[in-house]
Amino acid sequence: YGYAFATVNAQPEIDQQHHTVALTLVVDPSRRVYVRHVNIVGNTRTRDEVVRREMRQLEGAWFDSGRLALSKDRVNRLGYFTNVDVTTVPVEGTTDQVDVNVKVEEKPTGSITLGLGYGSGEGPIISAGVSQDNVFGSGTSLALNVNTASTFRTLSVTQTDPYFTIDGIKRITDAYYRTSLPLYYSSTSDTSFRVITYGADTKFGIPFSEADTVYFGAGIEQNRLDIDSSTPQSYKDYVAQFGHVSNDIPLTVGWSRDARDSALIPSKGYFTQANAEYGVPLTRSRYVKTDVQMQYYYSFARGFILGLNFQGGYGLGLDGQPYPIFKNYYAGGIGSVRGYESSSLGPRDTSTGDPIGGSKLLVGNIEMTFPLPGTGYDRTLRVFTFVDGGNVWGSTSGSTSTGANGLRYSYGVGLEWISPIGPLKLDIGLPIVRHAGDQYQKFQFQIGTSF
Numbered sequence: 504y505g506y507a508f509a510t511v512n513a514q515p516e517i518d519q520q521h522h523t524v525a526l527t528l529v530v531d532p533s534r535r536v537y538v539r540h541v542n543i544v545g546n547t548r549t550r551d552e553v554v555r556r557e558m559r560q561l562e563g564a565w566f567d568s569g570r571l572a573l574s575k576d577r578v579n580r581l582g583y584f585t586n587v588d589v590t591t592v593p594v595e596g597t598t599d600q601v602d603v604n605v606k607v608e609e610k611p612t613g614s615i616t617l618g619l620g621y622g623s624g625e626g627p628i629i630s631a632g633v634s635q636d637n638v639f640g641s642g643t644s645l646a647l648n649v650n651t652a653s654t655f656r657t658l659s660v661t662q663t664d665p666y667f668t669i670d671g672i673k674r675i676t677d678a679y680y681r682t683s684l685p686l687y688y689s690s691t692s693d694t695s696f697r698v699i700t701y702g703a704d705t706k707f708g709i710p711f712s713e714a715d716t717v718y719f720g721a722g723i724e725q726n727r728l729d730i731d732s733s734t735p736q737s738y739k740d741y742v743a744q745f746g747h748v749s750n751d752i753p754l755t756v757g758w759s760r761d762a763r764d765s766a767l768i769p770s771k772g773y774f775t776q777a778n779a780e781y782g783v784p785l786t787r788s789r790y791v792k793t794d795v796q797m798q799y800y801y802s803f804a805r806g807f808i809l810g811l812n813f814q815g816g817y818g819l820g821l822d823g824q825p826y827p828i829f830k831n832y833y834a835g836g837i838g839s840v841r842g843y844e845s846s847s848l849g850p851r852d853t854s855t856g857d858p859i860g861g862s863k864l865l866v867g868n869i870e871m872t873f874p875l876p877g878t879g880y881d882r883t884l885r886v887f888t889f890v891d892g893g894n895v896w897g898s899t900s901g902s903t904s905t906g907a908n909g910l911r912y913s914y915g916v917g918l919e920w921i922s923p924i925g926p927l928k929l930d931i932g933l934p935i936v937r938h939a940g941d942q943y944q945k946f947q948f949q950i951g952t953s954f
Contacts, residue, residue, distance in 0.1 A: 831860030
């Protein structure tokens, strides 16, 4: 609290007869100082205000090392910089003033999101998207995602304003159009089956502390199921009960706590979030959906980081109605259980054998990251080993679905690079648990992925 130059000296008094030592701590608080200027250096693109509004050490206030450390963590969590360095410099000609210099190293905040995999039955699986996390240096993010994977198409536009109000209330606006079909169903080229979803939503994030944010949101959504004679039976049954079109107004509430030292390359701390979605029906379908995610990072030594990740999801149909099949969870692949093909785990339709997802999700990941040999301690280029586990369980009856068979596990190695076009991960995963009908995918590649 202002004592930037305090010193503490320990003066020992040795008692030779009793073999003891008494320590006297002599504290010299020195002069109390306050901060004259906070200088932002190195931000060639990002505006000063984007960094300054994260600073908890204010100009004209008493120097506070705790607030300086918190300020550094908040600037790091922006994800716009590869390095943030905060130093204190005495002001010449004074005895009670210091300047705080915040030196940042900018990284490209625009990213091209690419996904590439190879499935034994599908061949190449490709997806793509474009996003800019710091539009014109304003701190506002804008993302356009055009997904061209063989099993689904997505067009979405997302805009995030982290300071919608000067008090730090965040606003997230999303508009989307998606068509999807089960992972292996696309092998039937003449099928007309599609799950078509389009809608829009707005969510506000209200900060309740330095690390905690509470979210409230609402949207409007329509899901249409176009079926044909070869459509999986579970989808036919849902259409027979609820019709081809389902209109909903999803209401969402959530909470998150971000105590990581960096959003881009975390090495310590934790991140937790929980979300709940309630479908206000414009048709007969009514449901509730809850999601939880927890991440923890611990650094054993410089460059050696242990990362733990847990994801859980639970969906339930209300008023005696089944959980909407188009809200199902999927697991398998990068970002989930590596070594298995994307979205291939969980229940399968008994008539076609296609994965249909489920209303319950459980995924866990253990990842050990360390520097690539020969590169020193380059934080942007690292290798990792991992162990994954998880699966999806359904709520449909046994007559329309089969499979799951407990948790699936995998292990492997990979390479992570913070490239100019976004975070890149390459990994080779090998399944530990094998069951009949499982689809494996040893090599996976993605740009723009987390954990």
